[in-house]
Amino acid sequence: MIDVVIAGVGQMPVGEHWDISLRELALQAIEAARADAAGLQPQALIAANMLAPAVSGQAHLGALIADFAGLAGIEASAIEASGASGGAALRQAVMTVAAGAADVVLVVGIEKMTEQIASQVETAVAASIDSDFEAVQGITPTAQAAILMRRYMHEHRVDHACFAGFPVVAHANGESNPNAMFRKAISREAYNRAGLVSDPLNLFDVAPSADGAAALVLTRSELIPPDFLHPLVRISGSSLVTDTLALHDRLDILAFNAARLSVERACRQAGILPSDVDLFEMYDAYSIYAALTLEAAGFAAPGQGWRLAEEGRLGLDGALPISTFGGLKARGNPGGATGVYQVVEAALQLRGQAGANQVTGARRALVQCLGGPASSAATHVLEVVN
Amino acid sequence: MEIPRHWRLKNQRYKLVGEVCPHCEAKLFPPRDICPECGQEAKTQYAFSGRGEVYSFTTVYDAPAGFEENAPYTVALIKLQEGPLVTAQLTDLGDQPVAIGTPVEMVTRRLRSDGDERGMLVYGYKFRPLLEQQAHPA
Numbered sequence: 068m069i070d071v072v073i074a075g076v077g078q079m080p081v082g083e084h085w086d087i088s089l090r091e092l093a094l095q096a097i098e099a100a101r102a103d104a105a106g107l108q109p110q111a112l113i114a115a116n117m118l119a120p121a122v123s124g125q126a127h128l129g130a131l132i133a134d135f136a137g138l139a140g141i142e143a144s145a146i147e148a149s150g151a152s153g154g155a156a157l158r159q160a161v162m163t164v165a166a167g168a169a170d171v172v173l174v175v176g177i178e179k180m181t182e183q184i185a186s187q188v189e190t191a192v193a194a195s196i197d198s199d200f201e202a203v204q205g206i207t208p209t210a211q212a213a214i215l216m217r218r219y220m221h222e223h224r225v226d227h228a229c230f231a232g233f234p235v236v237a238h239a240n241g242e243s244n245p246n247a248m249f250r251k252a253i254s255r256e257a258y259n260r261a262g263l264v265s266d267p268l269n270l271f272d273v274a275p276s277a278d279g280a281a282a283l284v285l286t287r288s289e290l291i292p293p294d295f296l297h298p299l300v301r302i303s304g305s306s307l308v309t310d311t312l313a314l315h316d317r318l319d320i321l322a323f324n325a326a327r328l329s330v331e332r333a334c335r336q337a338g339i340l341p342s343d344v345d346l347f348e349m350y351d352a353y354s355i356y357a358a359l360t361l362e363a364a365g366f367a368a369p370g371q372g373w374r375l376a377e378e379g380r381l382g383l384d385g386a387l388p389i390s391t392f393g394g395l396k397a398r399g400n401p402g403g404a405t406g407v408y409q410v411v412e413a414a415l416q417l418r419g420q421a422g423a424n425q426v427t428g429a430r431r432a433l434v435q436c437l438g439g440p441a442s443s444a445a446t447h448v449l450e451v452v453n
Numbered sequence: 454m455e456i457p458r459h460w461r462l463k464n465q466r467y468k469l470v471g472e473v474c475p476h477c478e479a480k481l482f483p484p485r486d487i488c489p490e491c492g493q494e495a496k497t498q499y500a501f502s503g504r505g506e507v508y509s510f511t512t513v514y515d516a517p518a519g520f521e522e523n524a525p526y527t528v529a530l531i532k533l534q535e536g537p538l539v540t541a542q543l544t545d546l547g548d549q550p551v552a553i554g555t556p557v558e559m560v561t562r563r564l565r566s567d568g569d570e571r572g573m574l575v576y577g578y579k580f581r582p583l584l585e586q587q588a589h590p591a
């Protein structure tokens with residue numbers, strides 16, 4: 068089995084990048100990752116993006132970004148799997164390196180979400196749900212999350228306040244991340260007072276849409292020189308799983324089956340149990356997703372996921388640190404780039420380079436991103452190489 | 454906005470026509486041709502009664518383009534009497550509070566417009582609370 072390792076990582080601050088373009092944003096993340104990879108020369112580029120055709124009028128990102136990054140001539144294309152685009156692109160890159168089809172592969176997640184008015188962005192994001200039978204009814208992914216949350220509260224007889232722990236943890240971690248969109252801790256009281264977005268979902272239940280770019284350089288471990296400038300991170304498990312696209316086509320809307328199967332498959336490849344990881348970069352686009360994801364991954368029984376946050380077990384010094392640089396909620400959610408940010412952050416943790424956000428002794432991480440309500444789920448297991 | 458696409462779905466939008474699996478009798482809406490229960494071909498048409506109850510719901514304030522004129526509006530998952538869930542707006546609510554379990558029935562309403570583009574309107578199913586006398590037949 069070929070050992071696929073992360074040789075370089077790069078990221079841009081998440082936020083509103085009105086002063087630079089899509090291609091410039093991508094280039095800066097790529098340059099950071101290539102510098103971190105000590106000049107390994109990429110032979111292929113895989114871009115992760117979900118909205119550029121709709122919000123920037125720009126498709127064909129593989130050629131655009133390869134060209135602009137001075138890599139014209141290399142193999143390049145874009146991958147789209149809604150919010151799971153970043154993880155899906157990484158999975159393609161892992162398979163490309165593992166298959167021996169390329170020695171060095173560059174993954175770049177890129178998204179610009181802040182340059183259109185809200186209704187246009189909502190329309191673009193809603194294109195990721197079933198256009199004929201969901202979006203035509205004026206429903207959006209945010210409204211679906213609200214519907215999931217209400218059903219969860221109904222079936223498990225819990226109040227909205229029980230979800231407070233998720234944004235509180237995310238914002239506490241985002242405070243010390245220089246690349247986070249929101250660098251301010253929030254209190255439980257602030258959560259309970261926040262204005263409604265889509266009842267029962269409030270402002271602090273929803274991760275902010277943002278611009279961002281993050282990049283990874285992957286290669287085979289034997290191509291790394293012995294005196295490399297930082298520890299290497301091995302990708303020991305990789306999986307992409309789908310569920311029904313439409314929420315209404317599921318027998319149990321609270322089950323997030325693709326998230327469960329994706330964790331199971333990635334962990335089986337890595338030869339570990341989910342409980343063997345030191346941190347979990349999870350897809351907290353909505354706080355209800357965080358609860359459902361913890362339950363799907365087996366960290367909590369159905370209806371109990373919120374308790375982990377409530378009991379303080381998800382902080383940096385807890386039993387299962389999540390969203391260690393702020394997660395989607397505080398770092399921000401740059402769509403198709405999000406899954407790449409998660410891997411950059413997990414890699415920094417495992418390299419011991421997470422600064423104030425360091426999880427002590429972190430050696431193994433679980434990373435997952437979701438497209439829609441887990442209609443796609445991409446999961447990776449990362450381990451530091453001794 | 455694409456005209457053939459909405460025309461093609463007229464039996465679903467106006468009449469709630471789905472499918473019944475000839476092998477395992479699973480009732481399917483929206484139609485999907487391959488039965489998710491037994492994996493066999495399911496192309497037999499089946500018209501749903503349009504009765505059901507609210508499974509979960511929320512309100513949309515930040516509407517996508519084409520839906521702004523109706524905002525805020527209520528969207529829901531409806532559990533049809535025959536079994537499937539369907540995504541739909543609730544309508545004709547007046548001051549009536551909605552709750553999980555509220556009995557509802559299908560009606561045909563305007564779903565969206567394309568603004569000033571070509572003046573096209575899309576009609577389709579929404580669900581309203583079951584009228585009183587139907588909810589409690591004498």
